[in-house]
Amino acid sequence: MLECLEKQNEIITLKNLSVRYKNFYALKDINISIKEREVIGICGESGSGKTTLCKTIAGIEKYNGEIKFLKDLKFEFIFQDPTSSLNPKMLVKDIISEPLIVRERITKREVICEKIKKVVAEVGLDSSIIEKYPHQISGGQKQRVAIARSIVCEPDILLCDEITSSLDISVQAQILNLLKDIYEKRNLTMIFVSHDIFALYYISTTIIVLYKGMILEKGKADEVIKNPKHPYTKILISSILTTERECIDIEVRENKTKSRCIFSDRCFIYDKECDSFENELINVSDTHYARCIKV
Amino acid sequence: MNRPLSELIKKLWKNKKTKYGLIILTVYIALALFAPLIAKPYRQDNPYIVKQHSFSPIPQKPSLKAPFGTTQNQYDIFYAMVWGTRLIFKITIKVILISLLIGLVLGGVSGYYGGLIDEVIMRFTDIILSVPSLILAIFVSAVLGPGIEKVVIAISFVWWPAYARIFRSEILKIKSMDFIKYSQMIGAGIFWIFRKHIIPNAIYNVMILASLDIANIVIIASSLSFLGLGSPPGYADWGQIISLSRNWLISGLSSIEYSHIVLIPSVFIFLFVFSLNLITETLRDIFDPRLG
């Protein structure tokens, strides 16, 4: 968990955001305010809409609702699969320099070379890698190249969509640490999407739990992990055993419900009370919200 | 991309059949390049007009004066074959360039933008591909009129749809890749995306098709000129020479004495196409697993 370092202003606000595909909602009733230097961790299973949320903030998805930016922000995106996000026919140095040429319109070769060298060292790669093709380097190295590409232009916002999911476990830890270092050295705000809630705990300041396109819980990372309020969050946390907290008994349930609660059909604490729930986000405390009637 | 190319030539060289094909093809390329030295231009304004020794209607056997003999009206067969090689190379290269240009642009627009423009262009290619190419080329030639440039246009018109389709399907495979989305996200313009990302990844299969196609273009071009739609009379054009030979045969004045007017051009043309086929057969084997 990272400490929020300075005083924050809201730089991105999402209000009543929804994203609709032909006949269903990929995202619904999304209200998030992102403050400067926050690391928002978005957690959820596949199909929860976390990638859609990431793409919507980046501006490549159509949405209904409102997204407000405090100022003109520079976004960068790191994708999940490094094999697909790097052009197999381009050298690493050209891959990293692409945003410099396209965004910043830098043409001087020496300037580009300098920046590439610096950023390659920062992500922990040997400088010889710049003359290689993507198929000549490992998955972890590819992802580092992708990270290098995304920070070479000094972005304001860094969006990471499951960037560790396709890597070996040992490499995942390295990448997370790298991201932490980068965050600490630069004036970045990050949005980190993952299905692994503990990776989020390690790196985020705020955690948002998504399910079927809706926010089920959101709050400071510490609170959400140590004191989860929504049953779904509890299920996610229970997936790994530690000695740090109590183990909760969780049964897998399939309820037939008439409740408007979006989670009711899987919920293990479902009962008649839930039928009257209006499926809205309830304040547990100042910064902690959960969409459950039982809080 | 120079290393893959030299690797390719090495692979082709190893195969015995293809080796002979490459050797023969090189001979023809030399003939085309050095035509002015091998067969001195008969007329300065247009070297493609075939040398005529005199005007007697009877074909002459090969002699010192005319190494391959002459056809009726004394057209020198050797001259015609040498300059015909140069002509066929010119036509083929022009056709490939024009068809690739049209095919890549239309296929590119179609694949990248999708939607209505994609549908329209694809229906268009479907229709052109549903008529046998020689026959459609005959039609276009009839509308455009005689002449080599017109033939080039006619064949290019029939040829580009195949390239457009292959390029489009390659683009569709690439379009969903994340590195394209990344470039779009950072605001790259369409020319940048095409130049740096789409073309280097999608052009491979198109190039393979183009190289396999060379023999077919040679055949359709010489077929068209055989049918009389192409170069003006008296031109050094393989198809035309064969057409002259055929006329002589049909006229009934022929006998075994004059078989050279058929055999020599036939062997000449056949060797060229055969050498191309030897090469493309092996090319096909090399690329087949990757074509998927």
Added chain:
Amino acid sequence: MYKGMKKFLIRKILFIPLTFIGITMILFFIINLLPPQTLALAYTDSDKELTKEELDLIIEKYDLKGNILKRYGKWLLKTLKGDLGYSQVSKMKVIDAIKKYLPATIELTIFSIIPIFIIGNLLGLTAARNKDGLSDKIISTTSSFFYSMPSFIIGILLLLIFYGIFGVLKPQRYSITTEIMISQGLFKTYTNFMLIDSILNLNPSVFIDSLKHLILPSLSIFLGTSASFIKITRNSTLEELNKDYVRTLRAKGLSENYIFQKHIRKNILIPQITVGGLQMIRLLSGVVITETIFDWPGIGSFGVRAARQLDVSSVMGFVIIVSILFLLGNLIIDLLYVYFDPRIKYE
């Protein structure tokens, strides 16, 4: 008929008029690149030079100027009714020229297709059964050899050998004797198919005469087109021979011939039909060239003659009729698929 089959056939049959409209649209647009005066010539039946007023009259009458889409519509209706304009090269209506020349082409095509399928099938099977043996090598090499030759070279070499040197076979469709017989009414052309007509006329000498004239062009087409079919027959047969059920049948003691006749023959039909369909394009182009070489009075040589003299309405008619033949050919292939491929029936 099962429901799936019906849907499949309906889709395929609907496809034909749509493609036809597409093709004619493109042809029409191309032809209108020419100025109206040139197009007007297609509607004259005299050889004289026309004055500007006469040309303008024709342009008015046949609607050769104006909005291209409207004109396309009107032209399409006329075409569907059979009015294709006037053919300068044959001095008759285009539709009449097509009627005159089409039977010769169809006779030649059918006479070429049958050997491709029967002899080609045989050669392919022989090559497969003698894999890597002498006959396999001969068949495979010879067929690829001819396949890679441009079709006009095959034709002219055949013409040289059998006509020029040995004089046993002649170009064109029938000899002068037959021509005289027809013009004097001694031989009635009921169908315009020489082989059928000579049977109907009970005239064996004309029958043999027509055969003699058919051999060279159809041999030319056969050599230029059959290799693909032979190859697919050979390769599919080899594939089948490697399958388990063949081993089982052999173990049961059944003869090779029986296995071929009863099982393998049926199983290779689908790839054979596929390749046969793909070869149709090559066949049609080959027919056009072969007709020109052998002076065969079919629509191929008609179209070429017309193109040479820039007679655009004739060429238009030629391309339209070839497209129709091609579409029909594709339909037949699809029908054969439905008949022979059990999977489609149950879709």
